[in-house]
Amino acid sequence: MTRTPRVLPGGQTDERTHVLEVLGNAIVGGMENYVRNLAANLPSNEFKVSLLCPFESPYTVLLRSEGRDVYIAPLRDDPPWRTVELICTLVRETGVDLLHAHLMNAHTVAAMAGRLCGTPTVATLHGMSLHPQEISVARTTGSHTIVVCREAWSQALAVGLAPERVSLVPNGVDLAMYHPMSADPAEFRRTIDVGPADLLIGFVGRLAWEKGPDKFLKAAEYILQRRPEVHFTMVGTGLMEKDLVATARRAGLESRIHMIGLAREPHRIYPALDLLMHTSRADAMPLTILEAMASGVPVVAIGVGGVPEIVATGETGILVGTTEWPGIVSEYPGDWEGVALAALALLSNPARLKSMASASVRRAQACFDIRQSAIMTSQIFRQLLGSRTDKARLHSVP
Numbered sequence: 066m067t068r069t070p071r072v073l074p075g076g077q078t079d080e081r082t083h084v085l086e087v088l089g090n091a092i093v094g095g096m097e098n099y100v101r102n103l104a105a106n107l108p109s110n111e112f113k114v115s116l117l118c119p120f121e122s123p124y125t126v127l128l129r130s131e132g133r134d135v136y137i138a139p140l141r142d143d144p145p146w147r148t149v150e151l152i153c154t155l156v157r158e159t160g161v162d163l164l165h166a167h168l169m170n171a172h173t174v175a176a177m178a179g180r181l182c183g184t185p186t187v188a189t190l191h192g193m194s195l196h197p198q199e200i201s202v203a204r205t206t207g208s209h210t211i212v213v214c215r216e217a218w219s220q221a222l223a224v225g226l227a228p229e230r231v232s233l234v235p236n237g238v239d240l241a242m243y244h245p246m247s248a249d250p251a252e253f254r255r256t257i258d259v260g261p262a263d264l265l266i267g268f269v270g271r272l273a274w275e276k277g278p279d280k281f282l283k284a285a286e287y288i289l290q291r292r293p294e295v296h297f298t299m300v301g302t303g304l305m306e307k308d309l310v311a312t313a314r315r316a317g318l319e320s321r322i323h324m325i326g327l328a329r330e331p332h333r334i335y336p337a338l339d340l341l342m343h344t345s346r347a348d349a350m351p352l353t354i355l356e357a358m359a360s361g362v363p364v365v366a367i368g369v370g371g372v373p374e375i376v377a378t379g380e381t382g383i384l385v386g387t388t389e390w391p392g393i394v395s396e397y398p399g400d401w402e403g404v405a406l407a408a409l410a411l412l413s414n415p416a417r418l419k420s421m422a423s424a425s426v427r428r429a430q431a432c433f434d435i436r437q438s439a440i441m442t443s444q445i446f447r448q449l450l451g452s453r454t455d456k457a458r459l460h461s462v463p
Contacts, residue, residue, distance in 0.1 A: 085117060085152070238429065253334050268281040268301070276348075340418070361422040367386050380421065
């Protein structure tokens with residue numbers, strides 16, 4: 066199957082590779098931010114990016130405001146045929162050259178459609194482990210798998226996915242947006258009535274069980290029993306929000322726990338924080354930590370999934386509960402208690418906190434630039450499209 070350039074209004078042709086990003090969700094979350102960042106950083110003279118989302122939302126409005134074509138179709142783990150049919154139609158009618166899926170429901174439908182159309186399919190798995198269905202879909206359809214942390218990479222190979230069909234591409238952030246000077250720290254502090262000299266610890270993420278916001282509240286309460294002057298802010302929304310507000314109220318912490326909901330411009334919040342506490346139960350390579358580091362905010366984190374690949378413990382922050390990692394010995398093993406103890410130690414050592422802030426920026430700039438992630442991803446796209454072209458040439462030989 067050879068590629069046919071798209072014909073634009075006026076008779077001009079578009080020689081760019083057309084990538085359809087198939088998203089399993091359309092909230093303002095880590096995966097969705099990853100896709101926007103990737104689309105913005107793929108070479109625009111080489112790639113055209115369109116998107117398929119499961120529903121309309123503020124996220125789809127944002128995508129369209131950035132000039133993207135956005136299609137809507139239902140996505141489930143057992144995908145409806147009409148969605149497979151739509152993707153096949155888009156391949157045929159809009160010249161889609163490659164499908165790039167995110168989350169298991171999107172991977173399933175994209176891989177089916179790709180197999181039917183002879184269109185290369187790539188699935189980026191954003192978790193720290195692979196679900197059985199994701200493994201089965203990759204094996205059955207021959208889709209290429211991108212993982213974002215070594216824990217998922219080693220599992221993919223251990224379950225028998227072919228090494229040439231698995232790639233490790235770490236997440237990255239837009240360093241032009243996330244940096245220590247992205248906003249005046251006093252700006253956000255004024256909105257929550259926190260003074261410029263007050264200590265402020267943050268949580269940024271969905272208020273969902275896997276992200277551990279309840280653990281953050283427990284750590285905050287422990288810290289306030291010993292340092293009652295500290296302030297905390299929780300940035301994000303989710304199913305646990307009402308319960309968390311009620312928990313903070315019962316503990317009498319309303320004046321110290323500032324819950325602000327969804328932030329449209331989180332890059333303007335990070336510079337106001339003295340410390341980020343990351344209390345996830347499960348995570349691969351969370352953008353929250355990368356954004357904080359790039360903004361000069363040290364991190365205390367539970368060492369799940371790919372988090373130990375991000376935080377240089379003792380240098381850019383502190384990992385807790387990581388005694389199972391070779392070469393990493395935590396002073397603070399355990400769960401939220403360890404997070405609280407590590408945070409208290411850093412708050413009592415301003416010089417070390419300042420040193421970690423500077424080291425965090427350097428590490429983010431050296432290792433987690435979204436432009437590097439986009440380069441690696443575009444190389445995978447080219448490789449897959451080249452393989453398809455080579456096969457087409459072979460089949461066309463008399």
